[in-house]
Structures are given as structure tokens and as C-alpha cells.
Amino acid sequence: MLRWIVFIIIYITLGIYTLQAIKAATRYPWVYYAYMVLSLFVIGNFIYQFTMGDEPGRVLSVPKSYAFGLLLAMLTFMSITIVFLFSEDIFRFLTASYHKIFGGTKEFSLPQRRRFLSTIAMGIAALPFSALLYGMVKGKYNFRVLKYNLEFDDLPQSFDGYRITQISDVHSGSFDNREKIEYAIDLINKQKSDVLLFTGDMVNNMAEEMLPWKGLFSTLRAKDGKFSVLGNHDYGDYVSWETEEAKSNNLTDLKNIQKEMGFDLLLNDSRYLQKGDDRIALIGVENWGRGGFKKAGDLKKAVSNIDKDDFKILMSHDPSHWEDQVLKDDYHYHLTLSGHTHGMQFGIEIPGWIKWSPARWRYKYWAGVYEEMGQMINVNRGFGFLGYPGRVGIWPEITVITLKKRSLT
Template identity: 45%
Template sequence: MRKVGGTIFIFILMAVLFFLNWYVYQAVKTVLPHSILATGKMVYWLIASGVSLWIGFTFFTIMQEGKISTMSQKSLNLFLTISVTQFTVILFLFGEDIYRSLSSLFGYMTSSEPGSSAVLPSRRKFVSQLAFSIAAIPFTGFVYGIFKGKYDFRTIRKTVFFKDLPEAFDGFTITQLSDIHAGSFTDFDAVKRGADLAAAQNSDLFVFTGDLVNHKADEIDPMIASFAQIKAPFGQFSILGNHDYGDYTSWPSPEAKQENFDRLKEKHKKLGYDLLLDESRIIEKEGQRIRLLGVENWGVGFHAKGDLEKSLENVDQDEFKILLSHDPSHWDEQVKNHSKNIHLTLSGHTHGMQFGIETPVIRWSPAQYRYPNWAGLAEEAGKFLYVNRGFGFHAFSGRVGIWPEITVIELRKG
């Protein structure tokens, strides 16, 4: 059944790619000089066919192997870059086609000549030229995102106020990283620059909120020294994400998968992280304390292994609580309405889909259609959630408009 479903998917994908290429060609032939139209047509379809076959083969390989390789990432990069560019061109062409159709219909309806038929006006060259000019913007954005944007680390600072924050923790800072996805990186010098930036924040506490690797524990090995340098006076803590369980690749046996998972937990120790598995730690300062909770992955539509109740064992109702939970859907489903007030939840997982627009005026990402809280700070009834946009990347080997993030949270009393 799975094989049949995969075949149908590939067939639909190839049909969609052909339609996109055909529609965009309508603009291409409008702007090409008549003298090279035949040659241009041949070159266009040779390139389009070759790229489409490569993309189709890539998706077939991913479904067969159950994982995304470095070569697959390159093909996905090409697929997304071309598709978004084509959709931009098609928006203009579709608008023009509506105008042409209405114009033809109006001409037919108002014609006084008997037996006249509707004539569709020719495409206008300037519309196609405008379409290609505008499409150059997302094309350039994707090229930048693939080669530079994925390493354009940004530090984002947020101050969150709580009336019942213990006095000793007024001004307490937390640096958060999430979603390293070590298996996606090839430029380890760039990774070190990002880790150096996180270390330079000199926060009181450091937390990592899951997805250390893509599939296998050893993916983090070349970067252990870079991330192990991040130290904080009140400790370094971590949790697991959905990718850390090895669920998205094939294993020769259940024992091999378990062995990989055990190795991954050891990697957290090598990094100097205290891995929280449905448990809590007391953070004490000047005789006062807050409670740090950490759960295994729990997400709607993903691995739901985390046990919030277990992490809250022996935790008093009136303690100030910070929860590390990888998937922000956990906050919506279980955390924000819990009887034991959890003041602040730190999550990741979404990556902001690694694509979107964030300006003071416009804030949009495809992630918002899946997650109501997909990046940044959210608040409901005095309970806060912060969703980190992720340090690394996965599948699409780039970032466009949603940059890799190092978060610094400052707790204030007020």
C-alpha cells in the first residue's frame, strides 16, 4: 500500500512540475525574440525536463531510504527555489489571463457582427517582463538563504515580567538554543561562530530545547567542542526533540536503534548538558529558588512520549516554574491550562519553516498554518511561551526571512 501511495505521489508531483513549467513557458516565449524562439523553446524544455526528473528521482529516493541525504537537500533547495519563483511568475500570468478572458468575453458580447466568435487577446510582453522582474526577488532571496542565510545567526532578546518571580531572580538571564540538527551542517567554522555568539551572551543559565541531530547520534561529533564551550554559572540543561529518537531513518534492528539512542544521551553529557527526561531541577540563588522542568518530546502529530505530570512530581504549587518542551503544541494542549501554574515554557521545533517575512508591519510564515505559536513570545492568562526559530536547518538547506536564532530571555519582577 505504501509503495502504491508513493507511486501516486510521484505521478502527481511530476504532473504539477510539468504544469508549472508549461505555464511559465507562456511568459518565456512572449519575451524571447522571434529569431531564437525555436532554439529557446528546445533549451527551455531540455533544462525543465532534466530538473524535473532530478527532483522526481530525489523524492523517490527519500521515500525509499526514509531519510534526507546531503544530495537530497541540494535537490530540495533547487525544487523550492524554482517553485517559488515559478509561482510568482504564474500569479502575474493568471491575473493577465483573467483580464484577457474577460476582455474576450466582453468583445464577444458587444460585437454587432453576426457569427463573430470570441478572440483571446495576445499576451502582453511587458506583463511577462514585469513577472520575471518581480520573481527575481524571491529567487535572489532563496539563493542568499541557501548559501548565506542559514548561517546568519541572530541574537533575539526578550524581557518577560512576572509578579511572583523570586526577588533574587530579578534580572536573571537564560540563553536558549534549539534545533541544532547537526547532520545538516557542512560548514563547521560557521557553526562555531554561532556557538561562540551564544557563549558570548554570558547568561546565568543555558538551555537547549531538542533536536540535536537529524537521525544518528554521531552527527554531533564534529561540533561537540563548539557547543561544549557554552557555560553558565547556574548550569546547562537540555531535552530531546522528535528527531533525537531515530524515528526517521531505517535501522537493521530495534537493538541498533536503542543503541543509537543511548549514544545520543551520552553526547549530551559530553556537551556538558544535564539532560532532563520528564524530571526537574532546582535552581537556587541567594537562598531563593525556581524550578526547571524538562520533558521528553510531546507534540501533536509527532512523538508524544513526554510526561508532564512526572516532571511535576514533588513540585510545589507556588514554586516559580520554567518548562523545557520541544514542541510548542504541547503548551496549547497541556501546559497553559495546567492546574500547577507553569510560568514560562521554552520550545523550538517549528524553525518558522525556515521561510517567511518578519517585519514590524508584516509577519508571515507557512508555519502559522500548522502552529498557532510558531515563533517568538506568546502569552495567555499570565503564562508565557517562547518559540525559538532554531539554530540549524533540516530538509531545505537554507533560511529565507526566518534567520537562525540565539535567544536571550531576561526574567524581571513586575
């Protein structure tokens, strides 16, 4: 209860301070009242959803995620506005102190500059505020197909030109627009790849989240099959369960759903993809993540039936596994496919110019293709979304990788 009181006091304080900027920038009272109504609605809805709303046992239901998203947008607007106003207040304080100490009658209250700074502050604050709202309405379903040609010296000749479609982090419990998901499924099928690989987090917490989407995802097609691994959210670790048996049954249900959708779920296991006399090894580990994330992945067990000299593709949900264990392993893993980071669902990407997201503060390898020690990883930015119900700059991704045999000439 105390934390709610503290949070409300902080929010109201920020709101009042921001209101001063609005009053300085415009003389229209309806603008003040509109801002006050909106800010009170945002905090009221957030408190309601997280205290008395539906589905109290889930981490974030759809209504909760929207309440969080609106709060995030409002706090961003307030914070940026306050930075400008606070700098002006500091200037006014220092000016007043100077004149008080050294004397003088120069006017230090400059209402015109105050109005100018308030207008600039709100104009700048409106940009991320609008972007966050856009991300909630449009950005989260702004699916992009990213294509890579990856060359390898020892790729079996028959697999030259082999196409892989990778998707990751579906988070089906967050979906709220069937038409958009139908579009994305059709977009995946249009790639006509040889194999489809899903790298974990089918749900947010519970297997039942996938039930409304099971039929749709069953329509995914790939000539050589569909393969999957588990992500950290698939184990149901982030919600409370009445018994351990209920939690275990949830995971069993999710495994069965994946099977019913046509996915071959690799649980620290491997398969061979065959073309003529050539083959490549497909390896899938359970989730292994740095820090507090589940470490169920067992690389040694997963490759127990694989020859050391095989060309290997590894599916591992969390890219920290690649950094901490895979690169140091005795086996050479030519290509690892991961997800997990979502690119933080927020950032700036201009190909050839800039690639930035707060995700880089936690993950060295957070989006796209990287190469270390002659081994490659692709970190998929994610198909779905979690927490903030949107995406800004880091769009939902469908990856298409074409394997190429590097020419020796």
C-alpha cells in the first residue's frame, strides 16, 4: 500500500509541475483541463488494472499492458517537459541569488523566455509521447521481413541456397488483432523457405494463451518441417500456481499444443536435415539465460548424437547462452539462432547509419547478425510484444536466412 501512495504522490507532483509548463505555453483553459483529465485517467486506469482488474494472477493481461503503455507515454511526456522547466528554475534561482548577494535590480523573472522554453519542451516531449502511442496502435504489427545471405566455407554443397525462416518470441497472450496476425502468418508462408525455425516464447505464461491462435499457426508451412525450442516464458515461471503439478501440466499442455501445430519441439535434442548425400545438424536446447533466467539448456546432451565435424545450426532462445557457453564449447556451431531481447521494442535503426536500443546496455548481441571466432548468431527482434504493448523503431521481425557456400576463388 505504501508504494502505491508514494507512486501517486510522485506522479501528481510531476503532473502539477508539467501543468505549469502548459499554462505558460497557452492561455486556453480547455487545454489545462484536457491535460488534467487525461493524466488522472491514465493513473486511475493503471491503479485499477493492477489492483482490481481482471486476471490478477497474470503478469500482464492485455488491459494491464495498455494501462502500463499509457502510463509510460505520460511519464515520458512529463519527464522531458520537467527537464526543461527545471533547468529554467535553476537559472532563475542562480540569477536571483546573484542579485541578492551582489545587489542590483535586474529583473530575473523572464516570462517570455519561460513561455518559449515551455513551448519548446512540450514540442520535444510530444515526439516520444506520440511515438509511444503510435507503437501501441500500429508499430507492434508493423511486420518486417529481414533477409540475410550468410556464407560458410564448409557448408555441404547440396545446401548452397538453402532458405531458413526464423521467428521468435510470439507471446501470443498479448495479441489483440487477429487480422494482423493472419497477415503475418501469410507473410511467413510467402517466403517459401525450406525450413521454419521458432526460437522460443510461444506464450507469456500459460499454454491456454495459444489456444485461440493454434489453428492459425498450424497453417505455417515449410518443405523440410517446422522446429522449435522453449523460451524462458514458456515454463510458466512468472505466475503463481496452486501446485507444482499444475505448473508441470501447463508445460505439458504447451508441448502438446506445439506438436498439434506441427512443430517438432527440440528439448536438448537434435535432428538431421538431409539433401541427397549431404546433411546438416539442427540442434535445439532448452532455455539457458544469464543471471536469473532459467538454465535448463544442456548443450552436451543436445549434441550427443551429432558428429563434431557436422555443419551445425543451433537454436537457443537467449543470446547470452551463445556468448557465455556456445562460443567456448569444443564443438564449432556455425550458426546460432536466438531471440529473447525483443530489441527492447524501442530504438532507432537506419540501415548503414545507426542501430541503437536500450537493449544494448544488457546484451552485447541484441539484434541482427554477429560473427565471433568464425561462428555466427542471428538475434531475432521478435514476432510479438510483451509489457509495453507496442514497438517503436524496432519492428516485429520475420528473418529469412539463405545459406551460401563461400567461393574459394
